[in-house]
Amino acid sequence: MATADFLDEKRNEIGARLKELRPLVDEYERLEAAAAALDGVSTTAATPTTSTGSARRNSAHATGPTRKRGASHGRRGRPKGSGTRGAEALALVRASPGITIPEIAEKMGIKQNYLYRVLPSLAEDGLVVKEGRGWKPKDAA
Numbered sequence: 001m002a003t004a005d006f007l008d009e010k011r012n013e014i015g016a017r018l019k020e021l022r023p024l025v026d027e028y029e030r031l032e033a034a035a036a037a038l039d040g041v042s043t044t045a046a047t048p049t050t051s052t053g054s055a056r057r058n059s060a061h062a063t064g065p066t067r068k069r070g071a072s073h074g075r076r077g078r079p080k081g082s083g084t085r086g087a088e089a090l091a092l093v094r095a096s097p098g099i100t101i102p103e104i105a106e107k108m109g110i111k112q113n114y115l116y117r118v119l120p121s122l123a124e125d126g127l128v129v130k131e132g133r134g135w136k137p138k139d140a141a
Contacts, residue, residue, distance in 0.1 A: 039085070039114065085110070086118050090127055090137075093119075098134035 085108065092104050101119065105112040119135055122128045128135050
């Protein structure tokens with residue numbers, strides 16, 4: 001009987017802990033979805049252009065605590081080129097040479113503005129070439 005009581009107690013403890021952690025898992029999933037959505041948003045659109053906005057931003061930055069930067073060289077987020085969208089866009093360009101950014105965005109189900117940063121980056125890496133409005137793989141150009 002003691003073993004059964006012990007198992008019931010542990011089951012109850014595990015159930016209570018799972019119930020306690022569920023909101024944190026839900027929050028994690030919401031934040032993960034928000035981060036993925038922000039990947040396609042241009043940072044220049046969110047930057048204030050008024051003089052008061054930039055003055056406010058500069059004064060707050062000047063008085064805020066300074067942080068030492070490690071090997072990140074001031075770049076936030078994941079390392080450049082570590083995402084999968086560049087690889088997906090490259091695969092679409094290879095499959096359909098001459099494809100345009102709006103066509104790629106439609107096939108990938110993302111906004112075009114993200115691709116206006118991804119494809120020039122792929123071109124800098126020597127993987128694609130722009131011809132007119134379309135993009136072709138470097139080896140096919």
